[in-house]
Amino acid sequence: MDESYISERLAQLRTQMGVSARDMSLSMGQADNYINNIENRKSMPSMQNFLCICEYLKVTPKDFFDEGTTNPALLNELITELKPLNNKALENLLNFVRELQGKKERVG
Structure with a gap:
């Protein structure tokens, strides 16, 4: 750098x-x-x-x-919004993100 x-x-x-x-x-x-x-x-x-x-x-x-995070402000905002969610909601979101990325591994 x-x-x-x-x-x-x-x-x-x-x-x-x-x-x-x-x-x-x-x-x-x-x-x-x-x-x-x-x-x-x-x-x-x-x-x-x-x-x-x-x-x-x-x-x-x-x-x-x-360098691996292209939009850290947006990522930080997303993390702030995720913090109050319960485990089931977080698992559902993680599975959704993995599906968006083409990954098949599921949580929960």
């Missing part, structure tokens, strides 16, 4: 949120070109600003660097 990963991942996650670089910059209390400069590799965020970026994007720092 190199320096370009941060700029590319930031652009990916920001675009998934449907927010412009300018709007994100201003919402974070930064200059209007702050996010654009990071995405264009002109600057890198400080650790504090990186954490603010993650908070704005509704992802953890771990999620930000997890």
Whole structure:
């Protein structure tokens, strides 16, 4: 993973949120070109600003660097919605997801 990963991942996650670089910059209390400069590799965020970026994007720092998760904010929202479900509902959903993926193994 190199320096370009941060700029590319930031652009990916920001675009998934449907927010412009300018709007994100201003919402974070930064200059209007702050996010654009990071995405264009002109600057890198400080650790504090990186954490603010993650908070704005509704992802953890771990999620930000997890290349296997294409939309961590949506996944986190889904997990939040699943937490209150009972075991039977979770098993049914797991079976449904496995069917969507073409897997035949069933739970329950």
